[in-house]
Amino acid sequence: MTDQTALESTGCKVLKQIGKGAFGTVFLVVESNFGIAAAKVMDLQHFNECEWEAAGKVSKQANICQYVINYKGAQIIQDHAIILMEYANLPPLQKIFDCKLTPLLREDFIKSIMWQLLNGISVIHQAGLIHRDLKADNIMFHNIYGSDQVIVKITDFGLAREVGTIGTGMTQCGTPLGMAPEILMGSNQFEVGKSQLQEQKGQNNKLDIWSLGVLFFQLLTKRYPFEANNIMQLIKTCQQIDLQNALIY
Template structure:
């Protein structure tokens, strides 16, 4: 992947493939998603795909920070609760958009969630990326499809011999992602242990009861009982009176900066940037 400058899009990321050695599913998922929704800022934007070149090229939105791993792998980084809530809301909103398009990502993990700060904004946007395993949900009906993903973000049903993968695998992976950035560790990281795991115990790092309730519902072992992204984004941990009281002055001030008509057509900003509950400050 290379950094390039496009006269229309400014800085872009360019992914170069060898001829006939790329997955059309990855390309189609990203492009189709953006055809249906133009206001998604929490999913990495695929701009265009040029397969006529000597080497096929995919132009993508450029994310100028690192991945969520920068938080997960550094125990000394403890996100303030208001920033954690906003980050969780961004990621859930991205997943909700992905699922609304009928897609399953199948490889949600910290390293596939990029961080981007629009220049001069003071904001940080989480962006779900890497659609290499993504497929339309109604096209996943083969047993082999259940093995896509990355340990330890794979859901319990993916270890069963007879299973049809649904969007609920993404929900479980989101739960593990949240668990990882909060505790800076994995619940378990071995295939054999994961295959026989029956539940995830509450770690001492998570003291907030509402937070643990949300994580428990995201990490429900029965996919039929596991909540959806739609349900998760309205969970009390993210919507209660305590949440409103916890919003920081910096979040309020940053949101106020973008509540003007001139930002409505700007590709870098969206309705979420005027909502303090979605604001992750860069500082």
């Protein structure tokens, strides 16, 4: 059974394929209960239960925040897993950074994007989670139907973990150039006992705040604050913490 056949067996009308990766295919579909939606189809062995649990917790709060992708349901069809989610109808933020011909972004645009991202990550943290992979590829743009308003939506909870899960904050995760220094340098300051969970909660949440800072820098300059060819070089660069840039200062 192909990915599309598995999806169609649930009653979804497949409009087109909109993405494909190592672990699955994403389709634009019409679903009887939700209308237009995105459906991620993967082999059952690649189904990320942590992603689904994290998305479920966030979706309970996402109804009050439009800046986080809302997950709608999951279903197992033979050897396939299907995750149905809200469809963001515009490309990701990374497309703007990749376009070298466009000028630097306007200040009011940057302010709007950051305000939305801060609201979105606040909802994720209120759900007791850390995203751990905030990057431009996971920030989708969306045009609200029937209006000219474009907003951002935080997506992809494949690396998200619950705050208070011992050790998960320090695994190698996310995109290296957007990683917090604590992860890059192998710090054990997040490896704490249960009596210190409150302290850990604040520190772990800061992993996402660092990534937001990297995104802010990218919005201002269209490049990363730290450039490196490998992890060791990146660690040395982070240790120097030299962010002098004529576009900012």
